[in-house]
Amino acid sequence: MSARHLSPNDPAFAGLPTADHEWTSDDWQQLLHWLIESGILTYKDVTALVLGHLNPPQVGTSIASKKTFQAHFPPRKTWQAVRAWFYQQRGKCEDCGARLELQADHVETRQDYGDQADRLDNMLLRCRRCNVIRRPSHAQGGLTFLTAEAALMWILLIKRPRTYQEFEGMCRDYGMTMANIRFQEAWAMAHWLEDDGSYTIDPSSSL
Structure with missing residues (x-):
């Protein structure tokens, strides 16, 4: 398939919702094809x-x-218990049903219960995004269905x-709380695509 550079005003994206959580499966398929x-x-x-x-x-x-988990089991028996717990899980995020980037998460949080929270009957699988947005520091993470890097x-x-100034402002408006250096790293993609002729950075950009 030959490469086709699309402009910022490409009609393929005209009329799509402005928030990713409003996108349909067809919208995501369109982005993938693009x-x-x-x-x-x-x-x-x-x-x-x-x-x-x-x-x-x-x-x-x-x-x-x-x-803290090993304390609940005889010596060298922790992995067998964890493995049995792991195999019994649904293999999906308990909150959104995603299968990608699964992590073990606490039901009763360590923030509230400390080491007492570290027991298998208090663990379940969540995707990385759903795990992160439960933290008080990421309260606005629910504005997006995506991980931060996505x-x-x-x-x-x-x-x-x-x-870059506009990009940083958009990221903050989208509820992202990470340090500015993460935005600056991501902005590299704009430079790389501009070199390919498929992105335009205004001369007034600070980066």
Whole structure:
């Protein structure tokens, strides 16, 4: 498939909702096709990334390695118990049903219960996004259905800010609370795409 550079005003995105949580499955499919047709990604890139995020690395082993969990089991028996718990899970986020980027999360939080929260009957699987937005510091995270790094790229590619200042403002308006350096890193994509002729940065941009 030949690459097709799309402009910020490409009709493919005309009329789409301005918030990602309002997008339909067809809208996301359209974005995926655009990412591939524009030459930013290939089907192999997307599929390999998804396969990698379907694998829940170190979810069980991270629990089994903690002394607060080990205290509930005989010596060298923690992993067997954790493995049994792990296999009994649904393999989906308890909140949104996603299968990608699953993490072990507490029902009763460590913030409220300390080490007493570290027991298997108090654990369940949540995706990384749903895990993070439960934290008081990320109260506005529910404005997006995406992880922070995905939301940064969604804002960049869909809203098409022409300056770094505009990009940073959009990210803050979207409820992102991370340090500005994360926005500055993400803004690199605008420079890379501009080099390819598929993005325009205004000369007034501070970065």
